[in-house]
Every structure is written in C-alpha cells, then in structure tokens.
Amino acid sequence: MTAPAEQTRRSPLYRALAEDGARFEALGDHAVARDFGRDAADEAARAEALGLADLTPLPRVGFKGWNAGPWLAQAGAEMGEASNRAYPQADGTRIARLAPGEALVLADRAGRGPLIESLRQAWSMAEADGCFHVARQETSCWLLLTGAHAAGMLAKVCAVDLRPGSFAADSIAQTNVARLNAIVIRGDIGAVPAFDLLADSASAVYLWGALLDAMAEHDGAPIGLAAIGALLERG
Amino acid sequence: MMERLPEPAGLLLDRSEPVAFSFEGRRYQGFRGDTVASALAANDVTVLSRSFKYHRARGIHSLSGLDANTLVQVGPAPNRFADREPLAAGLVVTGQNYWGTLRHDRMAVFGLLHRFFPAGFYYKAFYKPRWTWPLWARMIRRIAGLGSVDTAAPHGYFDKQYLFCDVLVVGGGAAGLAAASQAAAAGAEVVLVDENAALGGALLHGRFDAGGVRTADTRTALAGEVEADERISVMTETACLGWYADNWLPLVRGNRLYKLRTKALVVATGCLEQPLVFRNNDLPGVMLASAAQRLIKLYGVRPGRRAVVATASDDGYGAALDLLDAGVEVAAVVDLRTDAPRSGVGDALAARRVPVHAGAAPWEAVPQRKGPGIARVRVAKIVEDGVCAPTVDSFTCDLLVVSGGQAPAAALLRQAGAAIAYDSRRQTTRIDALPAGVFAAGGVVGAAGLDGVIADGRRAGWQAAAHAGLDAGPEPAAAPDGDAPATAKGVWPIFPHPDHKAFVDFDEDVQVHDLEDAIAEGYDHVELLKRFTTNGMGPSQGRHSSLNAVRVLARATARSVDETGATTVRQPIVPVTMGHLAGRSFEPVRYTAMHFRHLEAGATMMPAGLWLRPEYYGEPARRQALIREEAKNVRDNVGIIDVSTLGGLDVRGPDAAEFMNRMYTFAYLKQPVGRSRYVLMTDLGGVVVDDGVACRMHEDHFYVTATTSGVDNVYREMLWYNAQWRLKVDVSNVTAALAGVNIAGPNCRAVLETLCDDVDISPEGFPYMGVREGHVAGIPALFLRVGFVGELGYELHVPASQGEALWDALLEAGRAHGIRPFGVEAQRLLRLEKGHIIIGQDTDGLTTPHEADMAWALAKKKPFHVGIRSVRMQAEKGLTRRLVGFEMPGVGVEQPKECHLVIREGEITGRVTSVAYSPNLDRIIGLAYVAPDQGEPGTRIEIRVDGGRMVSATVAKLPFFDPDGARQEL
Amino acid sequence: MKIMPCPLNGPRNIQEFICAGPVEPHPDPSRCSDDEWAEFVWLEENLAGVVREWWCHAATSYWFIAERNTVTDEILATYPADRVFSERVDFAPLALPEPPAPPEPPKAPAPPPPAEAAADTPAGDAPSDDALPLAPKETGG
Incomplete structure (x- = not known):
C-alpha cells in the first residue's frame, strides 16, 4: 500500500478517494485505489450493481493529425476505418478512434499497456510527419462506471441513448456528461456492463461528485482495481 | 350538501x-387515495x-x-x-388570497365594487395624481399575488433523466390504451403517460352506456392488457409539459423531470369538458358533469342532495343517471338542444x-342567502343563440x-404544428393535418x-x-358504426345577463361584458383580447x-370562429415548479493541480471563468493588507x-509558423x-480579443499561451480557420494538461x-524571453523567462499530475528565502505598476490595437493576419480614444x-479600466481610456466617482515602475 | 429539441452544437475595396431559404457544414467541411503600400523605441525585420 502524496504523479481525485476510505497501491509513479477497505466479495457485488472507479493513474496516450491513421498502423496499431469505435489490441489495450485523424490508446483494466509505451517511444517531433502526440495522460481524467444500473444512471447525466440495445459494445460517444465534454466508451467486463468516461482533468473532482450523487439512487459506490479484477476473473 | x-x-x-x-x-379526515379537494368535499x-x-367564493368546478x-x-x-394534491397525514392546508378568513374575506368588497374593476382597469387607474402612485403601489403589493413563499422552507431534491422509446402515447384513456397495446404488439418499446393516478381517462368517470357497466368493464380490460405488457412502460401521475422539435417531450413525475425522445408520438389526450356561461355560473355548487362523476366514482362523495343538470350533449344524461344511482335527487335535466x-x-x-x-338553458344560479352555495336555478327557453325568453322556471x-x-385537449398537437380548424356545425375544433411522426386518436380528434x-x-x-420503423402487420379494422352518441349540431353556450356576473374565465374574473367592452375599445384581435382582458392567462x-x-369575439366582429383564430398555446402546458426545471445543481468547476494547497494555505478563492483561483492568502478582514504584503514580497x-x-x-506541423503568422498580428x-514572443489576436473587426506568449519549441512546433477565459474560443x-485554409498544421488544446507556476x-x-x-x-545561459526544457x-x-x-521571473509548465509536487518543492526550497505564494489580486497590482494590460479588463468589445498602444505588436510586412484589413481601416480613420496610464496622490x-x-x-471622454493604490510608489495608479488629445503625459483629467463627485488625476507615462525594464531582465 | 445529424458523431441534440452563421467566401483583405471588406465583416444576407452554414460540435470542436432551410428549419444535409474547402488557401504578398501610421494626437511626442536589449539576440542570430516585444506576457485574467 502507498500514499498518493508520496508519489510525484497524483490523480486529481486522490483526496476524494482517500476520504471514502481508499487504499492505494503504486502503479508506476502513480498511486491507484486498490479497494475501499470493505470485504472483497462486497466490493465485487457493488461493481456488478453500480460502481465508479478512478482509472486516471492508468496509462494512456493520444495521437492526432492528418496522418495519424497511417502512422499508428505502421507503429503496430490495428484499427478499422470507422470513427467512434474502440478497437481491442492483442496486448489488451484498446484504441479508441475518435475521428479519422485522432485516436486514444487506453491501457487494459489492470493498468498494463505495452503498446502505449512503444508508441510513446516511437514518436518524436522531428519525425512527426502529420501525426502528433497528445498528452491524454494529463489532459483527461479517466473514470470507469460499472454495473447493471450503469446505463440507467448515465441517463440522468447524458442525453445520448447509451442503453445496451442502442449503444453497442466498443461504441464511443463524444458528448456532454453532467455538462462536461466527455468521451464515453462502452467496454463491458465480461457480462457486466461498463463505460469508460474521459473528461477534462481539471473538472475531475466536480465530475466525481456529480456522478456519485446520481448513483445514490441505486446505492452506487466507489470501487477499486481489486473489484474490477474480480469481475474480469468471472469472465 | 356533500357527503x-x-x-x-x-x-x-x-x-x-x-x-x-x-x-x-x-x-378533517379523509382516506388514502383522496385528494385534498375530494377529502374536503x-x-x-x-x-x-x-x-x-373580485374575491368571490369558489369551489369544485372541473375536479x-x-x-x-x-x-x-x-x-x-x-x-x-387541491384536486391534484394527494392527501397525506398531517398536511396543513390553507386557502389563499383573502383578508380575514376564507369564508369571510374582507376583500370580497372588491366584488361589490366590481364596476370600478372591469377587465384592464389597471391600465386606466393609479397614475393620477402622480403622487398617489407610491401609495397605490404599496397597497397593490399587499393585495396582489396568490399564495405565500416561505423563504425558510427546505429545498427539495429534484432530478432529471433522459428517456428514449419507439412510441410515446400521451393519455391513458380508451384510445391511448388501445394505441399502446397495438404498438407494443408490433414490437415497439412504448411509454404510456397519464396525468391521473389510475389508467382509464374518461372511462374512470364517464358513463358511455345507459347501464354504466360497459364503461367500467372496458376500462378494466384495456388497462389490464397494458399493465401486463412488458414492452409498455406505464407512467401514471405524469404530466407532459409540451412538444418540442423532433418529438422531444418533457414529462414530470414526482420530483423528476424526464426528457423523452420518441420516434413516434400518439396524442390521445381526449377532451376538456366545457362550461356554460350564465349569471353566477361560478358559485360553489355549480360544477361540470365530469366533476360530479369523478366525485362519485373515484372518491365516493355524493356531490349534493338535489341537483339540476344542464347539458348541451348526451354527457349530461350520463351524469344525471350517475347522480340518481348515487342517491341524488335530480329535479330536472335542462337540455339546450331541441x-x-x-x-x-x-x-x-x-x-x-x-x-x-328541451331547448332551454340555465339563466341564473341563485346563491343561498346565508353561507356559500346555491339555493336554486332559474331556467329559460332559448329563443336564439345566446338569447333566452323572459319567462323563467325556478328549481x-x-x-x-x-x-x-x-373541446379537444389539443395543446400538444398545436405545439407540434397540427392544422386545427373550428367545426361550426359541431361547435368544436377539429384536427385537419398532422406533422410527420405525430399521430392522434380518440376524443382529441x-x-x-x-x-x-x-x-x-x-x-x-x-x-x-410503422413510423418508428417496425413491422406492424396489417392495418387494424376500422370502427364499426354503432353506439356513437349524437354529436351532430352543437349548441351556443353563452347567455349574457343584463345584471352581468356571467363568467367566461373564472381564474381572472372575466365576464362576458368585459370581453364585449374590450372588443368595442378596439382590442378585436384574439391575441390582443386575451392580453387586455387577461382571459385565458390564469x-x-x-x-x-x-x-x-x-x-x-367572432360574434362581435361578424366573423366565423375559424376566421377569428385561436391564441398560441405555449409550453409548459401545465404548471411546473422551478425545482423541476433546475434539477440537481450541475455547476462544473475546474480546479488546478494546486487547488487544495491554496485552501490549506488559507486562500480566499475567486472564480475565473469555470476555474477557481486564489484571490489572496488569508482572512477577508485583512484583504487589502495581505494583497500589498504579497506584492511587496515579490518586489523585494x-x-x-x-x-x-x-x-x-500546441500548434504543430510544417505550416505551424505560417499558421501562427495568420492567426496573430x-x-x-x-x-x-x-x-x-508576444502574441496578439484580433478578430475580423480588428478588435483585440486575446494575447499570450508563443514559445518556439521546434521548427514545426509552437507552444502558445492564451488567456484563461479566451483559450477555448481561440482553439475553436x-x-x-484551418478548416478553410487547409494548412498542414495541427492544433491541440493542452490547457488542462499542464500546471503552471510563475516564480x-x-x-x-x-x-x-x-x-x-x-x-x-x-542570465547568460537563459536570457530574457528564452525558453528551455529540463527538470x-x-x-x-x-521554462519560460517572462516579465x-x-x-526577474520564470514560468514553469509541468504535467498537471505533478503540479502539486512542484508547488511543494518550490515552497520547500524557498523557505529559507521567505518565499510566499501570491494571489491574483497581488499579481494585478504588480502588472499595473508595469502598465501591462489585461485583455477583457483594459480592453473591451471595441478596442483596437492602436487604441491600446499596441501598434508595436503589428507586423509591418505580412500579407495577412485575421482582421488585418479592419485594423488598417481603423488606423486610417484615426483614434477616438486612447488607453493611457494615470496617477493620483496616495493620500x-x-x-x-x-x-x-x-x-x-x-461629455464622457473615457473610463477607468484598472486602478489600485501602489504602496511601492505611494500613489494611486491606473489605466483609463481618454480622448486622443488628453493622452499627453501631464494632462489633467477629471473622473467622476461614487456619488457624483469629481476627482482629478494626471496622465502618466507607462510603465509607472522600472521604466527600463531592468528588473525583469536581470 | 431539434436533432442535428453530425457527420462525425451521428444524430445528436442540437444543444451540443454551436452555429457560426452562413458559409461565405472571405475576400482577399489586401485586394478588396473598403466597402467589400466592411460588408463582409458586418453585414449578413439573412436569406429566407436554404443556406449553407458552419456548425461546430462543441464537445469535439469538430467543424462541419449543414444545409438548412431557414424558413422551415429543416436540416437538409450535413457534411465535412472539406467537401467545400478542399484546396489550400494562400495569401499573396502584400499589394498595398505600407499602412499609414495613425494620425498623431496633438502635442504627443514620438513614442520611445522598443528596447532591443543586446541580451535578447544571441550571437549569430539574424535580426528579424520586426521589433521584439516590449511587454512580454504571462497573462493575468
């Protein structure tokens, strides 16, 4: 276990998480919430019903430019042509294609992302050629909303139809959530519905509070990586 | 007597x-399921x-x-x-709008003085002589208004939710229930909405067959089918507030406002029973047939002992039968039809x-001599529309x-753009055409x-x-001919009385003669008549x-009802509370990475757009002193x-420099x-809109700063522009990615x-205006060296996630030097001493670069920057004002x-844009717009301060402090 | 609430968008007349009928073009901007003479020249033909 303030990189939410009883573990030079001090089965049950996790410490990187597609392809990314789709990669990462010329690469649910590191290494300003690095690690906070009530809760804060029948797996909606610009990605964990939310990192504290308030109706609660891991295991 | x-x-x-x-x-006591009104009844x-x-006593009318x-x-x-409010234990209910008690309202005198208060009286009163107005105003404030607001009442929790469906059916009566079931059978996701607590609509209270049993059985069957259908989401006690573009409808239920988008809409809102207009038609004891039926069937209340029924259609007969079944004596049925x-x-x-x-109408309801209610009804034979014979029967x-x-409850259809006409024969409205995606069924059509x-x-x-894209199968069979009641020729329902008190609008106490007088005065357009008399505005x-x-109006202006038209029906169709519209308070706020360190250091925060920034560090009581101390600490x-x-x-790409050249001056x-290098941006009109600093990180990479409030617009x-120019350049907004500290x-x-x-x-390794990357x-x-x-100062931009760590490291390293954080107010004072302008404070919506003494920031030889032509045209026209520095004695x-x-x-020649007392210089310094010929340093200018007093100031050369700029270039 | 079909994001509530007015060709500011320029900046045709408009999806800052009937408010088509703007736009070198200095206010002395401190220009750097800034910035508000 580690304290977030001991790391130089800190999620904007570390205080809010700590107040809710989070116990942190190191992830690179970040600290990520492992659990909230409750029984493991209890937290997994929460995650299945309605849970919210702060994945801001997990690796991610963005690229954009008129040549972003070809550059990413030659650097090892496998993407289709369609925008607003997330493409799973062999190493467990996902590439969210936001536009023909913009993509966002997300680590897997345990925080691993070899492709992310290799893309960062492969890119330089000197050889940019129409594809440019975007510091998504810093511009955006990353939250994960899980559970059977997730879509219903999102219907209180987002005007796009995110119901399973309308918003297929790996779909992306770039829209407003709780009056913030946000990227919503459907990324179910096994049979459990789940949504990745990326929004302005400076608004993370506000968004966290607004979502927890909307979740209160169904006893939603914060969850950590351990609960997510439990969902992954169940498959 | 009701019981x-x-x-x-x-x-x-x-x-x-x-x-x-x-x-x-x-x-009093009622039962669960009662409304306040039914329990009182x-x-x-x-x-x-x-x-x-007029403060006339009023009771149940439509329920x-x-x-x-x-x-x-x-x-x-x-x-x-009261007829919507569910009865709950311990409710404390009072009447409104009286002085004294509800039963004995002293303001009922207005009713006696009604001749002085016709419709629109306030347009012609209260202003002569002028000095009386404040007295009237005070009185009117006390008397006017409905209800009282308790400012100490606890706030409710209101919520909002978005909903989606294939088919929305508004109205849970016979037509709505049938429509919902049919759509669901085709595989549609259906939402069915009804205002009442139970489904059935008019089936709940109406009597559509002589025996009365078929109505109830039909209701049970249709409602049961809907409630059992999983594809139909039933929302009772839900009001639909209106129709908006592309089938978007707000619904209110409980404490939640739903915003629903449907592919297809079925409006099955039925009809609104209409009153008859005759003398004293507003007294307690006079009620619509459906109200009496609701009291009996839904709430088990017998609405009286002995009744007269006056009706313009078969509906009254059904009500009469219901009254008889409930044990009410029915003295007579007055049928306006022949x-x-x-x-x-x-x-x-x-x-x-x-x-x-038959062929008779109520002529007058006669009040009880003592107490509320009616004693009898006078009835007369109809001679022609609206005119009765002089002989009268009394019951x-x-x-x-x-x-x-x-009358069809067609508000939603009107808002959706349906073509609605008045059927003069049936004396009711009729839907002629519906827009795509909107359907209507039942009584409303x-x-x-x-x-x-x-x-x-x-x-x-x-x-x-089918419209929602589902395979609906073959079209269902049309209606058999059969039990349609007579809806042939309609009846004129308005019978004015020479002694008046024939009310058209109960809410606003508008009588027939009020309308006629207004029309005679010239308010003969339907919208004008409504607004002048306030008919329909309650x-x-x-x-x-x-x-x-x-x-x-049609009659008075010899036109048909269709020609006369109808007033516009606007949303919300039913009243909605402010709480529902507000929902939960969603107020986005942006925190910097160091936000909590500021709070921990006792900062008083201030909003800067959506952000919070420290104004100064410490207690508000010491605000001035703290700001000065912080500023002094920076100088010393x-x-x-x-x-x-x-x-x-981040502006990157082979055309990055060209793009910069075009966007900035x-x-x-x-x-x-x-x-x-400094950046200044003008808009197409040549007005200064933003500024900052551009750092060239690489041949093809500029990192550009912008103002806090302007960056999002600049980015957009x-x-x-590049969508039109198609340069090989990429722009990324990295504002939130970087935390910044100026030391x-x-x-x-x-x-x-x-x-x-x-x-x-x-100083040699890192000159002024240099840029470096490091740790x-x-x-x-x-690292930016700016001033x-x-x-002497450095701006440090680090990844936001490490901003807090940077802040801590700087404070720790500077402890021995007495380093202190300073806030926005101290910074404003310091920059003012240097005469540096702040976009949006010292510039306004018309400031051109020449006015603000920024012509030095205009490149001389480039062919283009945004607004270049306007800047030149403005320069040729000449200045009408100048931004200059001014100073005044410190004490x-x-x-x-x-x-x-x-x-x-x-004459106004300008205004102050920034001003502060500088302890450093022991003078008041500031920036102001003045006339061009007042801009010479040494010129005296006069400024009008609070209270209209004039003070003198002297135009001064900028900057006020360190004119050679030596300190920042150390 | 109206639906706007965004070419990138699909049909969305119109509240997600910003309308920036009709698509108009920009006159070359160094070659057009004063009247042409002023008309372009300040006047709008305000057509009743089908117009081509600029729209921006605020959440993504994605600009596109919509064809809309301003009388019926019907949106007829939406498409990426490059369907209309497919060629790079360049500005030819200046055709006009040097812009005049603004008329001097009465009795105003010549403003002091901007400081070109030697420290600003490292050795070997070719001086540019524009003055270096006197008032460098880290902005305030």
Whole structure:
C-alpha cells in the first residue's frame, strides 16, 4: 500500500478517494485505489450493481493529425476505418478512434499497456510527419462506471441513448456528461456492463461528485482495481 | 350538501387508511387515495378559494387537477391544485388570497365594487395624481399575488433523466390504451403517460352506456392488457409539459423531470369538458358533469342532495343517471338542444321519471342567502343563440351540474404544428393535418363512441409503430358504426345577463361584458383580447375559457370562429415548479493541480471563468493588507503564483509558423527555436480579443499561451480557420494538461537553482524571453523567462499530475528565502505598476490595437493576419480614444473604481479600466481610456466617482515602475 | 429539441452544437475595396431559404457544414467541411503600400523605441525585420 502524496504523479481525485476510505497501491509513479477497505466479495457485488472507479493513474496516450491513421498502423496499431469505435489490441489495450485523424490508446483494466509505451517511444517531433502526440495522460481524467444500473444512471447525466440495445459494445460517444465534454466508451467486463468516461482533468473532482450523487439512487459506490479484477476473473 | 358514499363507490380510495389533515385551521379526515379537494368535499367543505380579482367564493368546478378554483397553500408550497394534491397525514392546508378568513374575506368588497374593476382597469387607474402612485403601489403589493413563499422552507431534491422509446402515447384513456397495446404488439418499446393516478381517462368517470357497466368493464380490460405488457412502460401521475422539435417531450413525475425522445408520438389526450356561461355560473355548487362523476366514482362523495343538470350533449344524461344511482335527487335535466338524444341514455332517464326541459338553458344560479352555495336555478327557453325568453322556471337545488360540450385537449398537437380548424356545425375544433411522426386518436380528434374510440386508438398505434420503423402487420379494422352518441349540431353556450356576473374565465374574473367592452375599445384581435382582458392567462390557461372568448369575439366582429383564430398555446402546458426545471445543481468547476494547497494555505478563492483561483492568502478582514504584503514580497524577495488556468495550445506541423503568422498580428516565421514572443489576436473587426506568449519549441512546433477565459474560443477559431485554409498544421488544446507556476522576484533565481540540475538559469545561459526544457525537482518542465509582473521571473509548465509536487518543492526550497505564494489580486497590482494590460479588463468589445498602444505588436510586412484589413481601416480613420496610464496622490484623495467615467465639460471622454493604490510608489495608479488629445503625459483629467463627485488625476507615462525594464531582465 | 445529424458523431441534440452563421467566401483583405471588406465583416444576407452554414460540435470542436432551410428549419444535409474547402488557401504578398501610421494626437511626442536589449539576440542570430516585444506576457485574467 502507498500514499498518493508520496508519489510525484497524483490523480486529481486522490483526496476524494482517500476520504471514502481508499487504499492505494503504486502503479508506476502513480498511486491507484486498490479497494475501499470493505470485504472483497462486497466490493465485487457493488461493481456488478453500480460502481465508479478512478482509472486516471492508468496509462494512456493520444495521437492526432492528418496522418495519424497511417502512422499508428505502421507503429503496430490495428484499427478499422470507422470513427467512434474502440478497437481491442492483442496486448489488451484498446484504441479508441475518435475521428479519422485522432485516436486514444487506453491501457487494459489492470493498468498494463505495452503498446502505449512503444508508441510513446516511437514518436518524436522531428519525425512527426502529420501525426502528433497528445498528452491524454494529463489532459483527461479517466473514470470507469460499472454495473447493471450503469446505463440507467448515465441517463440522468447524458442525453445520448447509451442503453445496451442502442449503444453497442466498443461504441464511443463524444458528448456532454453532467455538462462536461466527455468521451464515453462502452467496454463491458465480461457480462457486466461498463463505460469508460474521459473528461477534462481539471473538472475531475466536480465530475466525481456529480456522478456519485446520481448513483445514490441505486446505492452506487466507489470501487477499486481489486473489484474490477474480480469481475474480469468471472469472465 | 356533500357527503361520503359507501363502498363500492370510491375507486381510488383505500378506506382502511384514514388520513387526518387540517384546512384553514380545522381538522378533517379523509382516506388514502383522496385528494385534498375530494377529502374536503366529503366533509362538506364547499369553499376552496377566493377568486383573483373580485374575491368571490369558489369551489369544485372541473375536479380535473388543472382548474384554478382549487388553488390552496399546502404547508410551505403555494398554489397547489387541491384536486391534484394527494392527501397525506398531517398536511396543513390553507386557502389563499383573502383578508380575514376564507369564508369571510374582507376583500370580497372588491366584488361589490366590481364596476370600478372591469377587465384592464389597471391600465386606466393609479397614475393620477402622480403622487398617489407610491401609495397605490404599496397597497397593490399587499393585495396582489396568490399564495405565500416561505423563504425558510427546505429545498427539495429534484432530478432529471433522459428517456428514449419507439412510441410515446400521451393519455391513458380508451384510445391511448388501445394505441399502446397495438404498438407494443408490433414490437415497439412504448411509454404510456397519464396525468391521473389510475389508467382509464374518461372511462374512470364517464358513463358511455345507459347501464354504466360497459364503461367500467372496458376500462378494466384495456388497462389490464397494458399493465401486463412488458414492452409498455406505464407512467401514471405524469404530466407532459409540451412538444418540442423532433418529438422531444418533457414529462414530470414526482420530483423528476424526464426528457423523452420518441420516434413516434400518439396524442390521445381526449377532451376538456366545457362550461356554460350564465349569471353566477361560478358559485360553489355549480360544477361540470365530469366533476360530479369523478366525485362519485373515484372518491365516493355524493356531490349534493338535489341537483339540476344542464347539458348541451348526451354527457349530461350520463351524469344525471350517475347522480340518481348515487342517491341524488335530480329535479330536472335542462337540455339546450331541441333534438332528443340518440343513445339509450334518454330512455334510461325517462324510465327514472326525471323531467327533461328541451331547448332551454340555465339563466341564473341563485346563491343561498346565508353561507356559500346555491339555493336554486332559474331556467329559460332559448329563443336564439345566446338569447333566452323572459319567462323563467325556478328549481330548488343545492347542486347544478353543467356540461357545455367537449373541446379537444389539443395543446400538444398545436405545439407540434397540427392544422386545427373550428367545426361550426359541431361547435368544436377539429384536427385537419398532422406533422410527420405525430399521430392522434380518440376524443382529441373527434372520435366518438366506445368502439369508435378504441378502434381509432388501434389505428394510431399501428401507424406510430410503422413510423418508428417496425413491422406492424396489417392495418387494424376500422370502427364499426354503432353506439356513437349524437354529436351532430352543437349548441351556443353563452347567455349574457343584463345584471352581468356571467363568467367566461373564472381564474381572472372575466365576464362576458368585459370581453364585449374590450372588443368595442378596439382590442378585436384574439391575441390582443386575451392580453387586455387577461382571459385565458390564469392557471387554467384558457382550458375552460379560450373557446368561449373566441366565440364572443367572432360574434362581435361578424366573423366565423375559424376566421377569428385561436391564441398560441405555449409550453409548459401545465404548471411546473422551478425545482423541476433546475434539477440537481450541475455547476462544473475546474480546479488546478494546486487547488487544495491554496485552501490549506488559507486562500480566499475567486472564480475565473469555470476555474477557481486564489484571490489572496488569508482572512477577508485583512484583504487589502495581505494583497500589498504579497506584492511587496515579490518586489523585494520571491513569490510564487499558480498560473495553471492560462490557456495552452500546441500548434504543430510544417505550416505551424505560417499558421501562427495568420492567426496573430506579430511575426513568427523567423522566430528562433528556444525563444518566446508576444502574441496578439484580433478578430475580423480588428478588435483585440486575446494575447499570450508563443514559445518556439521546434521548427514545426509552437507552444502558445492564451488567456484563461479566451483559450477555448481561440482553439475553436483556429480550427475554423484551418478548416478553410487547409494548412498542414495541427492544433491541440493542452490547457488542462499542464500546471503552471510563475516564480518571481529578485531571489527567484537563487531558489530555482537549488532545484534545477539540467538547465542553466544564469542570465547568460537563459536570457530574457528564452525558453528551455529540463527538470525542476526531478519533474519535467518547460521554462519560460517572462516579465508580466516586472520582476526577474520564470514560468514553469509541468504535467498537471505533478503540479502539486512542484508547488511543494518550490515552497520547500524557498523557505529559507521567505518565499510566499501570491494571489491574483497581488499579481494585478504588480502588472499595473508595469502598465501591462489585461485583455477583457483594459480592453473591451471595441478596442483596437492602436487604441491600446499596441501598434508595436503589428507586423509591418505580412500579407495577412485575421482582421488585418479592419485594423488598417481603423488606423486610417484615426483614434477616438486612447488607453493611457494615470496617477493620483496616495493620500487625501478618493480612489476611483473600474468603469468610473472620465468627463470633460459635461461629455464622457473615457473610463477607468484598472486602478489600485501602489504602496511601492505611494500613489494611486491606473489605466483609463481618454480622448486622443488628453493622452499627453501631464494632462489633467477629471473622473467622476461614487456619488457624483469629481476627482482629478494626471496622465502618466507607462510603465509607472522600472521604466527600463531592468528588473525583469536581470 | 431539434436533432442535428453530425457527420462525425451521428444524430445528436442540437444543444451540443454551436452555429457560426452562413458559409461565405472571405475576400482577399489586401485586394478588396473598403466597402467589400466592411460588408463582409458586418453585414449578413439573412436569406429566407436554404443556406449553407458552419456548425461546430462543441464537445469535439469538430467543424462541419449543414444545409438548412431557414424558413422551415429543416436540416437538409450535413457534411465535412472539406467537401467545400478542399484546396489550400494562400495569401499573396502584400499589394498595398505600407499602412499609414495613425494620425498623431496633438502635442504627443514620438513614442520611445522598443528596447532591443543586446541580451535578447544571441550571437549569430539574424535580426528579424520586426521589433521584439516590449511587454512580454504571462497573462493575468
């Protein structure tokens, strides 16, 4: 276990998480919430019903430019042509294609992302050629909303139809959530519905509070990586 | 006299749960399922309110949850409809709009003085003589208004939710239920919405067959089918507020506002029963037929002992039969028609030996001599439309039930753009055309008879499902001919009386003669008539009055009702509370990475757009002193300020420099890598809109700062321009990605040196306006040497996630030097001493670069920058004002505020934009716009301060402090 | 609430968008007349009928073009901007003479020249033909 303030990189939410009883573990030079001090089965049950996790410490990187597609392809990314789709990669990462010329690469649910590191290494300003690095690690906070009530809760804060029948797996909606610009990605964990939310990192504290308030109706609660891991295991 | 009926009457009641409540200070008892109005009725309380203007006693009229007679105050909540408000234990209900008691309202004198208060009287009164107005105003404030607001009442929790479906059916009556079932059978996701607590609509209270059993059975069958269908989401006690573009409809249920988008809409809202207009038609004891039927069937209340029924259609007959079944004596049925009814109701009534007076109308309701209510009804034969014979029959009764026909509840259809016409023969409106995606069924489109209405509903549901893209199968069969009641020729329902008191609009106390007088005065357009008389502007929004007003206007102007037109129906169709519209308070706020460190250091925060920034550190009581101390510490020592909120843009690509050259006024093509340069942006009109600093990180990479409030617009504008120019450039908004700290003061280099290993921050190694990349305390950083506050200073931009760590490291390293954080106010003072302008404070929506002395930032030889032509045209026209510095003595003089005007010989020549007392210079310094010929340093200018006093200031050369800029270039 | 079909994001509530007015060709500011320029900046045709408009999806800052009937408010088509703007736009070198200095206010002395401190220009750097800034910035508000 580690304290977030001991790391130089800190999620904007570390205080809010700590107040809710989070116990942190190191992830690179970040600290990520492992659990909230409750029984493991209890937290997994929460995650299945309605849970919210702060994945801001997990690796991610963005690229954009008129040549972003070809550059990413030659650097090892496998993407289709369609925008607003997330493409799973062999190493467990996902590439969210936001536009023909913009993509966002997300680590897997345990925080691993070899492709992310290799893309960062492969890119330089000197050889940019129409594809440019975007510091998504810093511009955006990353939250994960899980559970059977997730879509219903999102219907209180987002005007796009995110119901399973309308918003297929790996779909992306770039829209407003709780009056913030946000990227919503459907990324179910096994049979459990789940949504990745990326929004302005400076608004993370506000968004966290607004979502927890909307979740209160169904006893939603914060969850950590351990609960997510439990969902992954169940498959 | 009203009283409770035994079971089985009272469909909505749960008699096992008595509920105690109070009304006007007296305790009463009702049952769960009652509304406040029905429970009061069961306790024979007839007066619910006092009318708005004349303070006439009012009671139950429509009992439909939308009629202002029932407005009461429930606890802290004003203006609740008593016939919609569910009865709950311990409710404290009072009447509104009276002086004294509800039963004995002293303001009823206005009713006696009604001649002085006709419609629109306030346009012609209260202003002569002028000095009387304040007295009237005070009186009017006390008297006017409905209900009282309790400012100490606890806030409710309101919520919002988005909903989606294939087919929305508004109205849970026979047609709506049939439509919902039909659409669901085709596979549609259906939402069915109804205002009432139970499904059925008119089936709940109406009597559509002589025996009365078929209506109830139909309701049970249709509602049961819907409730069992999983594809239909039933929302009762839900109001639909209106129709918006592309089938978007807000719904209110409980404390939640739903915003629903549907592919197809079925409007099955039925009809609104209309009143008859005759003298004293507003007295307690006069109610619509459907109200009497609701009281009996839904709430188990017998509405009176002895009744007269006056009707313009078969509906009154059904009500008469219901009254008889409930034990009410029916003295007479007054049928305004001369043709006999065609359904079985006429025969059924004859069999009960109730006398029917055909071709007659109620002429006058006669009040009790003592107490509220009616004593008898005078009835006269109709000679022609609206005119009665002089001979009158009198019937003793305590209840007069009226039915003036039905008007379609077509508000939603009107808002959706349906073409609606008035059918002069049937004396009611008719839907002629519907827009795509909108369907209508049942009474609202004039379908009649149970079978007809149900078949019409199935048709609409089928069409809606098909429109939503579903395979709906073959079209359902059309209605059989059969039990449609007579809806042939309609009846003129308005009978004015020479002694007046024939009310058209109960909410606003508008009488027939008020409308006629207004029309005679020239208010002969339907919208003008409405606004001048306020007919239809009360809480009922014309549901029971608009049609009659149009009839009166049509007649008075010799036009058809169709030609006369109708007023526009606007959203919300039913009243909605502010809480529902507000929902939960969603107020986005942006925190910098160091936000909590500021709070921990005792900062008083201030908003900067959506961000919060420290204004100063410490208690508000010491505000001035703290700001000065912070500023002094920067000048003498070293301070740090959080500048994370400033915008940051990455402009990259082979055309990056060309793009910079076009977006900003200065020259960037040859800006060296590793140097920064000022950026100034003008808009197409040549007005200054943003500024910042551009750092050339690489041949093809500029990192550009922008103002906190301007960066989002700048980013969007850049993308818009390049969408047209198609340069090979990419722009990214990285404002939130970087945390920024400005460390400034003579000792800042000493502090920074201890933390930087890989950047040479000596004056030679890192000149003024240079840019470097390296590490501070191990954190990767961009270093900018800038001089906004006029001291040696470095701006450090680091990844936001490491901003807090940077802040901590700087404070720790500077502890020995007495480093102190400084806030926005101290920074403003420091930059003012240097004469640096702030976009949006010292510039306004018209400021051009020449006015603000920024012509130096305009490149001379480039062919283009945004606004270049306008800047040149403005320059050729010549200045009309100039932004200059000014100063005043530090003591003994009143300090002006921002926006105080510069006045010369009675003319405004400018205004103050920034001003502060500088302890450093012991003078008041500031920036102001002045006339061009006042801009010479040394010129005296006069500024008008609070209270109209004039103070003198002297135009001064800028900057006020360190004119050579030596300190920032150390 | 109206639906706007965004070419990138699909049909969305119109509240997600910003309308930036009709698509108009920009006159070359160094070659057009004063009247042409002023008309372009300040006047709008305000057509009743089908117009081509600029729209921006605020959440993504994605600009596109919509064809809309301003009388019926019907949106007829939406498409990426490059369907209309497919060629790079360049500005030819200046055709006009040097812009005049603004008329001098009465009795105003010549403003002091901007400081070109030697420290600003490292050795070997070719001086640019534009003055270096006197008032460098880290902005305030």
